[in-house]
Amino acid sequence: MTSIKDILLQRGPLLSGELARELARATGSSDNTASQQVTRSKEIQKIKGFFVSQQALCYLEEQTDDGALYAALSHAMLDHGKKYWYCLNAIKKHGGIISQKYLECYTNYPVLPLKSHLPFKTIMQKFVKEKILIYDGAYYMFSPKFEKQNTTYLSYNTIELIKEDILSNFESFAKNIGLTSYNTGKTFAEFGKFQWAFKGVSTVTGIMNNSSPGYLLADILIGHPIYENDVRFFIEKLKHIQSFKNASRIIPFLLVDDLDRDALLLLKQHGIIVGFINELFGQKYAETLKELITILNNAGASLKQTPEKYLDLLAELKKYNEGLANNIRGALFEFLIGHIHSIKSNSSVTIGREIYENGSRHEMDVFVIYPDKIIIAECKAKKAKIDYETVERWTNVKLPAFKKWLNKQETLRDKPVSFEYWTTSNFDHDALEHLTDFRERSNRYDISYFQSGEIREYAKKMKNKKLKEAIEDFFLKPKA
Template identity: 35%
Template sequence: MTFLEQTIKEKGPILSSDLLDILLDKEKGLSKEAARKRLSRIRGDVAKVRGLFSDRQILFHDKAIYNSEEYFEGLTDALKKAGKQYHIILQSLAFHYGQIKKEQLAAYTVNPVKNLKGHLTFHSAIEKLVKLQLVHQDDDNIFLLPILAEGSINGKRAKGIEVAKNFLLIQFNDWSRKIGLTSYNTSVFHGEFGKYQFNFVSPTYVGSLPKFSVKKKIVPGFLIADVLIGNTVTEKEVEFFINKLKTLKYQKQIASFIPFLIVESIDPKSLNLLKSEGVVIGFVNELFGEKYKELLNSLINLVTNAGAILKKNPEAYLDLISKLNKLVDGKTNNLRGDLFELAVGYFQGRICNSIDIGKIINYQGEQREIDVLGFTAQKIIVSECKGYNHKIDKDEIDKWLGNKIPVIRKWILDQPSISDREIQFEIWSTGGFTEEAVRSLNDKMIKTKKYDIEFYGLEEMMEKSKELKSKKFTEILREYYIKEI
């Protein structure tokens, strides 16, 4: 074994620049060119990772440690040092407790969502991270490899923050319109500006922000904003935002813009850094009041601990909905989809011995999310929740029947403690189902003998709500899930 191979084995994954320094320190008279040639001749039990690091660096590692904890830690350390655009994605996922919606993650990176010369697109960056197994994805979310999160993986809290963020964006949009910063019906959530994604994008005609084009047409300025809640924000967490802004400023003919970063808590260094870059820091409590901030935290807590709360204290769900409605004057209708699985969980909590909300299961490498999982002494109830204001079509039903149910069923049968119970799969849709979807469901119900299938549209949901004998719940169901359908 050569000196270089031994060094790689002892030090674990190592970048070519560091390996070069070690070699030059050992052999004082060796030129850099000669040292680089030796590195290029490394063979044996050494693997090389290319195409990710600045200055065309290579990561060397012993083939024997591939896919081990040592390998992944060495790879992420190398990205932190010489692969910032990938490291920031991993860092943002860790801040959000290990998962973010696919359509939202791009905002928390330095990668453009459209082609920009000299920059790797977000889509390409994710493809490489998936290939390296540092992240994985399902139909809706992107997940961080658990060993990289230092214990911060919590899918339910991530879901709670996502719901609260959606609620916050609705309120920020309303606030910006009321003070005249933006116009009605102009904002986009998780939209693009300057080829980068932001949580909030809206044209503004305030003050000197608008310009006139060569053809004398008015070109508006833009209000752009990202949201960081659920954790205290530090310097490393604002790196993505500052880098996006710097790139925007270098673009020719970019529209004028006002950058906002909305936070709950931030350390002094980050605060000063953002101010020096001309960023407006919007504290949640200062924008909307202390009660609003408390309500957001209650919302996060409810979604995070939904199973226990809906079983032990179901009235907490009803009380929170009432408070949300009172504080924001009826705008909870916009959260119909986000909160619908809690409504179904409320129902299941009254008939099941225990429930779990938003459970992530993994069977032989295939991951699925169960919206509501209920247990009785004889039965397991798996509920899919669709809080839509439109009908579910046959394609979505076939995807549920053919892609989701088989994996979840196999997972249940693989759990000795529950594998002997009956299984019932349900799909709840506030918008109902198309005729084709209903035919597909009825056909599957007739043919399937190994488990039960049920589906509930508008009328069936109201009938089931009456079973609870809870007037308050029936009113909320009618107000937030039926009124506008």
């Protein structure tokens, strides 16, 4: 006789209502009997609390390994729990990780109490409780059984810095042409109980309602393809706030770097202004940002295929926005060290490799597999000296975690490993003393460290003019 397990193996994860109907059809039992069997079954896993009619998504434990569970969950939420789907989609679009402040914008959950609506924090607690998401106090990410994270903290955080720079430029643009009143623009601000990437007071004629001002509200989507469903969160937020009694008049903006035609038409149908980055701030600047984001999202492949491309983009970015170039200097320094190793070895280089070991997340800034060894490099592009506490955490917390992780990797465990620490500044006295002592007495690790002076000498010996110039002109302090 066909069992619940047989149906799930054949069809994949199913909502409980559909699973019960399939079971009734296969066994000849009544719908009620089949529904009770599904409810009482101990051989299946269930995700509850997100679907109409108190349904649950039913699946088998073995279905968490092939991506089928996320696909089924996303499809079920889109059709039977749309308000929850916005959250899944936002995290998926950002590579499996997103900060809370942006997720608050990209969903249509209120951030303040609103009648007949569950607030953002309550809904997110449901996602975490059902082990769909993990929350570390600042970021939400998919649980590994649902979806593998396909971006790194490095690339995500750098793209966030780019977004925030665009929002700052947009604030200046709106203020300078009189769309918003002086000094009223705010990023990540609440309006109408919902969160927005930008909010500004507008006293433009036609936006004023008698003596009450209107508002300019904006969100930003860049760095990934944008389709019709991806912009609906913004439309839904606008519908909510415009349904309020005595609602303020608004000017809605969605800032994008690219957009599918159907998404563009949908936004225009709802009277939303689409702010293309190239039209607001210039074609060349927009292209530079877009290429930079592409490199960030494909760091290892970019270093292998076009190793100097990031240096060209750095030069372009400095022309248009030196402030942003300096803000993302840390990420670019990791590319620089990865580039150096790619020149030396022609080996596999990974930027921002993350591991979970000893109960915590740890990031390998640069991870290089040479034919005869492994290099793991720590990279700090800072103006201030590196202090003892920072170095002590690297030697006593991160290195043991890295070594433990390597010992679990069958193809890596027998290779010698070297750890490097690169800084564009210098180590303070205590930090340098600790590093020197640690290197001399350690029989487990091969340790190297490079301060600004060593990096400058290193650059002189290299036969790559563009790389040497970038090291001297952008990453290192001028000589005293």
